[in-house]
Amino acid sequence: MEETWGDEGALRVEPSPRRQAPPHREDVHDSACRRAAEPVARHHTSCTDARLLAAPALAQQPPAAAPPAAAPAATPAPPGSPLFGRPEGNPAAAKLAPIAPPPIPTAADKLPIAKLKVPDGFNIEVYASGIPNARSLRLGDQGTLFVGNRFIGKVFAIVKKDGKTEMKTIAEGLHRPNGLAYHKGTLYLAELSRVWRFDNIEKNLDKPEKKLIYDDLPKDEAHGWKFIAVGPDEKLYIPVGQPGNNVLNSDAHGQIRRINLDGSGAEVIARGVRNTVGFDWHPVSKQLYFTDNGRDWMSEDIPEDELNRITKVGEHFGSPFCHQGNLLDSEFGWGHKCSDYTAPVALLGPHTAALGMRFYTGSQFPDTYKNGAFIARHGSWNRTTKIGADVMFVTFNEDGTVKSKEPFLTGFIVDNTYIGRPVDVEMMKDGSMLVSDDFNGAVYRISYGKTNAPGR
């Protein structure tokens, strides 16, 4: 019993010494689950489920390491639950729960565009609307906009032609198809636990064919949806979140992996990652920067979400032992030191849900924007006064540390209520920027200078 899923107290086991690369096993569906739960292998069995079915068998074995104090009997909220860690009997805390976006997009004429604010000289317009739960954005070479989501099992392609906007469904029947990457004509798509490629996608929008390239991934719902991207090393980067709010995760979770574009050669390149839903490579240093969402229920004001930088393969970024680089966890931090982990390069606010990010390499925006990063913050749920729900702009020093950060696109919170929630950003060839809003099912376009957008 070398690893477990770190929950229900008695079964907690320290992760085994770090392994560099989980073996890629094309034949094994969700090998991580099976390792923990052999011989339970039903079709449709989730990890959580398999874990539970296996529990009696596991319980007979002595734990490999002394577990941290068992959770008190009155608080068995499972680690996957958004309530895990919530203080008991506190009326303000009892009011907080994740906010599900409506499934039906807001009508074009009801979008909150007039309330959104951008810095002087910038313009914002609606690029496309009526895209249910619009989240991850990727542009193809010919201008097709691909849009992924968490709640609708479809992936959409937005095509603009002769002043008309057309929305095509390029795949359906998927499970939380949030992750998209585009590279040299091919679209990569990550569901919760499967990664597909669509070759030559823009030539085949009406008859797209998809090929499964990788499914050696856990099936946990909590932090299971993915953001993916192809790096300058021509590898596909895939995060595996920790399967709950604050958990001592198995060796297969809490990390970023990369694989070859055919699905082979999986390698773990970062650990101690709670849940990253956005990353990109610095245009000059080519180093990977990623956002990471901090844990819930510790306090209204801590820990803050992080912006991290990977400088070497295998770095550990602290979770669940150390948060925001300087705060030991109240449960798992005992006996650990924050200095043993890589600290973030910037803090992005408590519970703000910093998600999609891209560096700006275009030439439309003023020079000060060159090589800075735009970061979409989805906005908090685990906080009485909502914060985030904006796009931030971050600049960097020559040594890769952060020089400044400031809000760029704001106005999504009115009277402590969301009128929209930004998820991802994507740069257009002309140097303008797209922003997705999963609450309204819309994509906005931000440009600089005199507008020449038709009709506006």
Add this chain to the structure above:
Amino acid sequence: MRNLSVARRLGTALLLSCLAGAPLAAETFTERVTPCLACHGDKGQSDAPEVPSLGGQPAPYLLIQLYLFREKQRVVEIMNDATATFTDDDLRRFSDFIAALPPPQPPSDGAGDARLERGRTLITQHRCNSCHGLDLAGRDSIPLIAAQREDYLVKSLREYKSNARPGYDPAMASVMAPVDDAQIRDLAFAIARFR
């Protein structure tokens, strides 16, 4: 058994709307909602096996579920068919209408049954009452579960646990992970009789 009774209800409902003689195209909203109520009960409370009571459900929850049925993301053939041709506006209209039906009333049996006490303890332990509210009446995208039919509660809790119903928000899968089948039955017993 369930299918039989459901089919009979549907038959009656269709018959009623046919007798009314309305041409399909010009169906009024009342006519369209009649078959729904034939299965689900016209006063918000269902008396058909494994057919849920709908009264008092928050409109946002209903909208999400009807959407999932239409898109076949929640697979229940009867409901997938019932919503197949719905427009977005239909989804909103049916949700708003149903949300205004009165919430179901619990049966009065079960006093002194040990399952009641065990179920109540489980509700507190697993904090069902935090998301679903202290009164288990739900809010926004979280459903009312108080006084729901016991057989439907058992069915839906099992389906969340096995991931047969992944849900729009995945919260219930994690909630159910540590709950075993005997506990599911205790929970359903107590929630169905919750007042």
